[in-house]
Amino acid sequence: MIKVENLFHDYEGKKHYAVNDVSFNIEKGEIFGFLGPNGAGKSTVQNIMTGILKKQQGKVLYNNKPIEKMGKSFNNRIGVSFEQPNIYLKLTGYENLKYFGGLFNVRTEDPMKLLEKVGLKDEANKRTANYSKGMKQRLGFIRSIMNNPEILFLDEPLAGLDPNTASGIKEIIKEMKKKGVTIFLTTHNMFVADELCDRVAFINEGKIITEDNPRNLKLKYGKQSVKIETGKGDDFKTEVLFLENEEDKEKFDRIMKEKHLQTIHSQEATLEQIFIKLTGRGLV
Amino acid sequence: MIKQFLNVFIRDWLLTIRNGLLWFVLIFLLLLIIMVRFVIPEQIELTEEQYITDLTEQKQFLGFMQQKGMSESEIIADEETLDEMMSKNKNAFGIVIRDRNERTEITIKSHGEIAERNINLIKASFNSMIRMMEGRTNYSLIKFRVLRENIPIIPLNKSFIPVFLIFEIIVLGFFFIAVQVFDEKMEGSVNTYRMSPSGTINYIMSKNLVFLILGIIYGLSFILLTIGSGINYLYLFILLILGLSFMTILGLAVAVFFKNLSEWFAMGMFVMIIVMLPTFSFMYPVFAPPYITYIPSYIMIFTAREIIFPSGNESMIHMNLLILFIETIIIYFIAHILVNKKIMKAG
Numbered sequence: 001m002i003k004v005e006n007l008f009h010d011y012e013g014k015k016h017y018a019v020n021d022v023s024f025n026i027e028k029g030e031i032f033g034f035l036g037p038n039g040a041g042k043s044t045v046q047n048i049m050t051g052i053l054k055k056q057q058g059k060v061l062y063n064n065k066p067i068e069k070m071g072k073s074f075n076n077r078i079g080v081s082f083e084q085p086n087i088y089l090k091l092t093g094y095e096n097l098k099y100f101g102g103l104f105n106v107r108t109e110d111p112m113k114l115l116e117k118v119g120l121k122d123e124a125n126k127r128t129a130n131y132s133k134g135m136k137q138r139l140g141f142i143r144s145i146m147n148n149p150e151i152l153f154l155d156e157p158l159a160g161l162d163p164n165t166a167s168g169i170k171e172i173i174k175e176m177k178k179k180g181v182t183i184f185l186t187t188h189n190m191f192v193a194d195e196l197c198d199r200v201a202f203i204n205e206g207k208i209i210t211e212d213n214p215r216n217l218k219l220k221y222g223k224q225s226v227k228i229e230t231g232k233g234d235d236f237k238t239e240v241l242f243l244e245n246e247e248d249k250e251k252f253d254r255i256m257k258e259k260h261l262q263t264i265h266s267q268e269a270t271l272e273q274i275f276i277k278l279t280g281r282g283l284v
Numbered sequence: 285m286i287k288q289f290l291n292v293f294i295r296d297w298l299l300t301i302r303n304g305l306l307w308f309v310l311i312f313l314l315l316l317i318i319m320v321r322f323v324i325p326e327q328i329e330l331t332e333e334q335y336i337t338d339l340t341e342q343k344q345f346l347g348f349m350q351q352k353g354m355s356e357s358e359i360i361a362d363e364e365t366l367d368e369m370m371s372k373n374k375n376a377f378g379i380v381i382r383d384r385n386e387r388t389e390i391t392i393k394s395h396g397e398i399a400e401r402n403i404n405l406i407k408a409s410f411n412s413m414i415r416m417m418e419g420r421t422n423y424s425l426i427k428f429r430v431l432r433e434n435i436p437i438i439p440l441n442k443s444f445i446p447v448f449l450i451f452e453i454i455v456l457g458f459f460f461i462a463v464q465v466f467d468e469k470m471e472g473s474v475n476t477y478r479m480s481p482s483g484t485i486n487y488i489m490s491k492n493l494v495f496l497i498l499g500i501i502y503g504l505s506f507i508l509l510t511i512g513s514g515i516n517y518l519y520l521f522i523l524l525i526l527g528l529s530f531m532t533i534l535g536l537a538v539a540v541f542f543k544n545l546s547e548w549f550a551m552g553m554f555v556m557i558i559v560m561l562p563t564f565s566f567m568y569p570v571f572a573p574p575y576i577t578y579i580p581s582y583i584m585i586f587t588a589r590e591i592i593f594p595s596g597n598e599s600m601i602h603m604n605l606l607i608l609f610i611e612t613i614i615i616y617f618i619a620h621i622l623v624n625k626k627i628m629k630a631g
Contacts, residue, residue: 052478052630075481086472088295090302095295102291103480143476 001028001182002049002151007058009044009206018044020206022058026199031173031183033197033214035190035271037281041206042186046153049184050080062151076106079149083156085140089129093120093139096128097146104147114142118168133160141169145176152176152183158192170196190271200271204279214271221274229262230255236262240273288482292490299467300494305460309452313502316448319441320510326439333373334358337366339382348417370395388414438593445510446588447563449503450527450581454559456499457531461491462539462548465627469543474627484624488616492532499528511592519591519601526608527584530615531559537619540626562586580611 002025009019019041026032036042047053049060051067051074060067062074087096097111115121118138128136137160144152157173158166173196177183187193193200194214201211210217226243229236241248255261269277276282300306337360338346346359360366366378370393378393390410392398398406468474477487503524507515538555542548562582565572566589576582587604590597 047630050479052628054629072481072483075479078479080476080479082472082475084472086475088299088468088473089471090299090467091295095298099291099295100476100480103288103477103482105288105481 001030001063002026002184003059003061003064004045004049005059005061007045007048007055007060009041009048009053009056017206019048022203022206022208024201024208024211026182026184028182029177029180030198031177031185031196033193033200034184034186034203035188035193035200035275036186036203037188040203042203043155044206045203046155046184046186050078050153051075073105076104076147077150078153079144079147079151080153081141081144081155081157083159085128085136087128087136087139087143090127092125092127093131093135094124096139097143100143101146106147108146109148111146114146115139117172118142119165134162134165137161138165138169141172145172150181152181154183154185156187156189157185158187158189190275194271202275202278204275204281209275209278217271217274218268221269221277225267225269225273226252227263227265227267228252228255229264230258230260231262232260240267240269240276242269242273242277245277285486289486289490292477292482292486293493296464296490296494297497299464300460300498303460303463303467305463306498309456309460309498309502313452313506316506317509320445320448321441324441326441333376335360335366335369335376335378337361337363337378337380339363339380340388341383344417345381345388345413348413366393436593442510442593445507446585446592447566449506449588449592450584451560452502452506453499453524453527453531453584454556454581456502457495457528458535458538458556458559459552461495461532461535462542462552463545464491465536465539466542466544466548478628478630484620484628487627488533488536488619488623491536492529495532496525496528500524507592515592515594519605520588522605523584523587523591523608526605526612530580530608530612533612533615533619537615537622540619540622580608583608 004025005023007019007022008017010017022041022045024032034042034045044053048055049067051070055068062070067074088099091099093115094111097114101108101111112121112124115124118141120135120138120142123131123135128139131139141154141157144154154173157169161169170192173183173185185193185197197214199211199213200217202209212220221242225240227238227240229238231237239251241252243249243252272282335358336346336349336354338344338349339362350359360369360378363380366380370376370378374395377395377398380391380393382389382391392403392406465474468477500521503520504517507517507520534555538551539548542551545552559579559581561576562579562585565576565582566585572582583604587601587608590601590604
């Protein structure tokens with residue numbers, strides 16, 4: 001379905017690559033997670049894939065057709081949800097959706113039904129400037145599926161949402177997958193990626209570090225990790241140590257000999273811990 | 285295509301009419317109409333008075349001026365009284381005529397500076413008067429003929445209407461579109477637009493149409509309520525369409541380079557000052573160096589004047605509208621490239 005091959009992007013033309021030889025494939029109906037910290041190159045890759053950033057080097061193919069030959073009608077087939085809601089604050093929720101739907105040349109969903117789906121029906125005729133952050137986020141998300149896209153690009157779709165609303169959005173994403181929509185999800189939230197994605201790729205400093213399904217990654221990198229809390233009273237520090245790693249093992253032994261160990265739990269490594277292990281930095 | 289365009293137009297229309305700036309425009313329009321109709325007079329009467337003292341032995345100047353109908357109140361017996369009268373009336377000027385070394389000396393007293401050309405005019409008047417007194421010439425030899433006799437005198441309160449009209453076009457077109465673009469950039473809503481199949485033409489033309497409608501309503505109401513009927517409204521309509529389109533699209537082409545009003549301010553003000561420069565040429569028509577005549581607003585102001593106060597130079601209107609049309613097409617292509625590069629694309 002989507003093939004990205006040897007993608008490079010250099011904003012300044014000084015060989016400082018924001019995207020450095022990135023390649024991956026996404027199958028139809030798959031949710032592909034793109035995990036990385038801010039500035040890792042996630043948005044640059046997404047912008048090239050959606051055609052709003054001109055490709056410099058490499059290939060982006062949709063069903064073997066290059067992105068540069070897709071034309072503006074390609075935008076009828078994709079849906080994009082941004083990290084920021086990006087809505088018109090002087091328009092009502094209903095007007096925002098009605099307007100956005102009118103931009104497409106394909107059948108679009110009824111705005112009111114979509115608003116109902118994310119619990120905004122009663123607020124449909126309120127100007128969005130008066131919406132809470134979560135309401136704006138829901139509106140921004142639901143807008144991305146208005147045109148029944150074949151490919152959905154979701155950038156941090158659950159950021160800033162309360163658990164209840166987040167759960168509702170996750171259900172809609174799963175529903176879209178069931179319908180055969182291919183989803184490219186960029187996030188630095190490991191739990192979202194773990195729960196929703198069929199496969200994930202870790203990106204750091206413009207390069208893909210590893211790519212697999214979350215379970216395989218955990219099996220591969222997540223053996224014998226322990227979570228320990230050390231310190232006195234409320235002043236404690238949490239650390240995750242991988243016991244296969246000599247350095248971590250020595251550290252673990254040292255901590256065991258000290259008096260300030262508060263708690264210790266063996267555990268399966270999270271995607272974030274694996275990311276830290278592979279890159280030496282966190283996802284945020 | 286039409287469905288998409290109308291959709292974008294409705295969005296831009298709603299965003300514009302829900303913007304507080306629209307009220308500013310309406311209040312400004314109302315103020316202009318009130319100023320033109322009720323505040324600025326049609327004519328300012330200069331009530332300058334003159335006092336004359338003839339201290340010559342023969343008093344021949346006094347006799348001559350009385351003969352020519354000079355008021356008794358303006359003739360003063362001595363210089364001290366003249367100074368006293370002048371000190372009471374700051375608008376007055378005095379003329380003292382006396383004999384000195386067998387020649388006539390004329391002294392003009394004024395409260396302020398008098399321009400060199402006015403001094404020369406006064407000197408010429410006295411020379412003329414002396415010649416008449418000596419019987420060398422008379423008034424019948426001096427003729428005054430207006431070459432364009434059919435042109436009515438433009439009342440003072442209406443004389444600046446063309447400038448006000450073009451100022452409205454500049455503010456509405458150039459400034460308000462920038463405000464709208466910055467709103468979209470700040471909200472991020474422009475990001476969603478670029479993800480849709482609706483393209484650059486719809487983006488530019490829908491905004492243009494919104495400001496065209498507002499500008500035409502504004503411009504026509506202003507002219508109708510100040511000038512009334514009796515002018516060629518078709519020409520005015522075409523001028524408004526071209527002028528507003530040019531300024532709106534220029535405003536868009538400039539706004540794409542900036543993120544917000546603060547960043548835009550210096551450049552925006554610079555462009556606005558440049559496009560307002562032809563106002564000086566309007567006030568002082570002799571001031572028309574080539575660089576000012578090339579500014580599109582120069583054409584706009586003088587075409588507006590010819591439409592509102594016709595002097596029969598229709599060919600000038602046709603030519604100027606054609607030039608404005610070509611300039612609008614050129615600025616559209618520039619704006620199209622810039623919007624495509626700076627708004628429709630990221631990075």
